[in-house]
Amino acid sequence: MKEKKNKYSGNGIKKDLALIGRGFKVLWEIHPAHMIWFTVYTVFKQILPYFALYMSALLVDEIVAGAPVPHLITLAVITVGGSLLIELIQHLLARKRDELVKMSFNLNELYLLRVQCRMQYKYFDQPDTALLRQTIRDHSNYGGHGLHCLKWTYDTAVGAIANIILSASLTVSMLRMSADAELTGFLAFVNSPLSSVIVLAIIVANIAVMLIQINHFEPTNTEIWAGVNKRWARGNAYVSNITPEATVMDVYALSLPRFYQLMVDDAHLRALRKNDIHSSLINYIFRAILSIALLIYVGAKAFIGVFGIGRFLVYRGTVEKFVSGVSSLFSCFARLRQNNVYLEELYSFLDLRDEMYHGTLSVEKRDDNRFEIEFRNVSFKYPGSETYALKDLSFKFRIGERLAFVGMNGSGKTTFVKLLCRLYDPTEGQILLNGIDITRYKYDEYLALFSVVFQDFYTFAFSLGENVACEVDYDRERVLDCLRRAGLGGKAEGLKYGLDTCITRQYSVDCVELSGGEQQKVAIARALYKNAPFLILDEPTAALDPIAEAEVYGKFNEMVGERTAIYISHRLSSCRFCDEIAVFHEGRLIQRGNHEALIAETDGKYFELWNAQAQYYVKEQ
Ligand code: ADP
Numbered sequence: 001m002k003e004k005k006n007k008y009s010g011n012g013i014k015k016d017l018a019l020i021g022r023g024f025k026v027l028w029e030i031h032p033a034h035m036i037w038f039t040v041y042t043v044f045k046q047i048l049p050y051f052a053l054y055m056s057a058l059l060v061d062e063i064v065a066g067a068p069v070p071h072l073i074t075l076a077v078i079t080v081g082g083s084l085l086i087e088l089i090q091h092l093l094a095r096k097r098d099e100l101v102k103m104s105f106n107l108n109e110l111y112l113l114r115v116q117c118r119m120q121y122k123y124f125d126q127p128d129t130a131l132l133r134q135t136i137r138d139h140s141n142y143g144g145h146g147l148h149c150l151k152w153t154y155d156t157a158v159g160a161i162a163n164i165i166l167s168a169s170l171t172v173s174m175l176r177m178s179a180d181a182e183l184t185g186f187l188a189f190v191n192s193p194l195s196s197v198i199v200l201a202i203i204v205a206n207i208a209v210m211l212i213q214i215n216h217f218e219p220t221n222t223e224i225w226a227g228v229n230k231r232w233a234r235g236n237a238y239v240s241n242i243t244p245e246a247t248v249m250d251v252y253a254l255s256l257p258r259f260y261q262l263m264v265d266d267a268h269l270r271a272l273r274k275n276d277i278h279s280s281l282i283n284y285i286f287r288a289i290l291s292i293a294l295l296i297y298v299g300a301k302a303f304i305g306v307f308g309i310g311r312f313l314v315y316r317g318t319v320e321k322f323v324s325g326v327s328s329l330f331s332c333f334a335r336l337r338q339n340n341v342y343l344e345e346l347y348s349f350l351d352l353r354d355e356m357y358h359g360t361l362s363v364e365k366r367d368d369n370r371f372e373i374e375f376r377n378v379s380f381k382y383p384g385s386e387t388y389a390l391k392d393l394s395f396k397f398r399i400g401e402r403l404a405f406v407g408m409n410g411s412g413k414t415t416f417v418k419l420l421c422r423l424y425d426p427t428e429g430q431i432l433l434n435g436i437d438i439t440r441y442k443y444d445e446y447l448a449l450f451s452v453v454f455q456d457f458y459t460f461a462f463s464l465g466e467n468v469a470c471e472v473d474y475d476r477e478r479v480l481d482c483l484r485r486a487g488l489g490g491k492a493e494g495l496k497y498g499l500d501t502c503i504t505r506q507y508s509v510d511c512v513e514l515s516g517g518e519q520q521k522v523a524i525a526r527a528l529y530k531n532a533p534f535l536i537l538d539e540p541t542a543a544l545d546p547i548a549e550a551e552v553y554g555k556f557n558e559m560v561g562e563r564t565a566i567y568i569s570h571r572l573s574s575c576r577f578c579d580e581i582a583v584f585h586e587g588r589l590i591q592r593g594n595h596e597a598l599i600a601e602t603d604g605k606y607f608e609l610w611n612a613q614a615q616y617y618v619k620e621q
Pocket of ligand 1 (some may be wrong): 125382384385408410411413416500
């Protein structure tokens with residue numbers, strides 16, 4: 001993978017915050033509504049218990065104080081009605097949130113796919129990129145790291161913040177309350193500001209102990225989980241690759257508990273349990289001290305009449321909620337810091353940006369589609385390669401021509417197409433469209449000039465019509481016409497659900513499975529539907545049998561119409577019908593002309609290739 005300037009250099013909290021901040025930006029980019037709903041839902045979830053507890057306490061205090069019945073009824077109605085209303089809103093929000101959680105995985109996947117589709121082709125083309133994307137996906141799906149962790153931790157953190165704000169306001173009001181009565185001894189001490197300071201000190205001590213613990217245990221736990229997750233991922237790869245031939249015996253031999261042991265080995269589990277016991281024990285001791293101190297403090301204050309019995313219950317719980325809110329917030333932060341290594345992995349993928357120069361010129365909209373392309377002394381080396389895939393290529397062609405590129409495998413034909421479509425820029429030389437360097441045009445407009453069927457075409461698990469049009473609301477007549485021209489009209493009309501038939505049986509038995517040749521025709525129909533001035537077919541008949549291949553040639557002129565067609569093939573027999581044939585050899589264009597002219601050059605490469613392949617044409621015909 002290429003060298004990248006590290007934007008997050010340096011250590012410490014600043015770097016961590018920058019990484020986390022960017023993660024939230026990515027989440028926002030993936031689905032802003034998600035973050036908004038999560039926040040609203042979580043805040044509402046925190047409000048309900050406080051509201052119910054606070055109102056009930058108020059009611060109890062009013063009853064004890066002997067308030068008039070109508071007042072008590074009003075309070076009861078507000079308590080019950082308010083709680084029901086909050087619960088109803090919370091319920092509706094929860095449904096929305098569940099929908100979003102279900103979509104979350106697909107949204108993340110789509111985002112990565114979108115990034116990959118937009119990245120410069122030189123990165124897309126590298127095996128490392130696919131591997132990196134797979135690693136990011138595994139870490140997120142099996143490990144719950146990266147964006148996954150960020151999202152859930154965000155959820156917890158928002159809850160913790162709401163909790164802290166609500167409980168802190170109650171705690172502060174409690175600490176500030178005192179009675180006006182003349183008191184002596186212990187009760188006078190409880191009523192004095194000093195006792196509030198001591199309670200505050202115990203709260204701070206609790207929080208400090210938790211912070212120390214989080215700092216101590218969270219990194220080791222994360223490390224242990226990373227080990228566990230690695231095993232899970234490997235286990236999963238094993239299970240999902242089970243085929244009857246290869247591993248069925250292993251599966252019979254392995255009982256489930258033993259398989260489980262393999263996935264999460266005991267050493268990891270023991271280490272996690274040990275950490276858990278240690279941290280819980282220290283926590284419980286400090287929590288117990290806080291609980292006892294609070295019980296005495298709040299109890300004594302209620303006893304001397306600072307507040308009623310109802311508030312006594314509220315305040316006791318509130319302080320503990322405050323402490324656990326702070327602890328939860330800090331452990332969220334610690335978890336996020338541990339998660340940063342996975343986010344950095346994600347960013348290294350996201351940063352494989354398009355560094356190609358993108359021009360600003362619009363491609364001329366011509367009614368006559370008069371476009372001329374010129375390759376002027378073009379040479380090209382693939383990134384990291386020492387040898388030229390194309391060398392000093394000069395070539396001109398204009399709209400309406402039928403061109404064939406022939407040559408042995410590796411002679412540079414596909415590379416020519418990649419340069420033409422600006423998947424790569426030439427290392428030397430220029431490519432011109434109507435006399436202007438193609439880099440000066442707007443990239444999307446320039447790309448719209450080409451329909452390409454590459455050898456490794458793909459059909460999607462959508463309907464036949466959607467596969468051709470690549471959109472949901474498509475022109476059915478036009479799709480049928482393209483399918484007919486690609487030689488698949490009869491098949492499409494014979495299908496039970498016509499264009500709405502799904503074309504892979506992977507997801508439904510109602511779907512049909514098309515043969516390799518039929519799929520290739522779908523890809524050709526897709527290229528025709530795009531209706532671009534240039535149609536490029538890279539070995540378009542590779543998956544077709546000789547009869548289907550002859551059918552494609554026979555209809556080629558009808559299929560292509562007014563467009564320019566570039567037809568790439570290493571089978572020379574399939575190129576005879578083209579106006580002009582360009583012969584590639586070791587990255588150079590060595591001959592041009594029509595079939596008759598080229599075959600007449602008996603010392604030329606075309607003649608040699610033609611004779612070498614003649615035996616196959618005889619068999620095929
Ligand atoms: P053809 O289409 O004529 O079979 P290509 O244009 O695919 O030939 O390949 C031309 C040369 O470039 C070959 O030597 C091939 O190995 C090399 N090549 C093709 N793709 C890549 C790539 N992604 N990275 C490095 N070299 C490549």
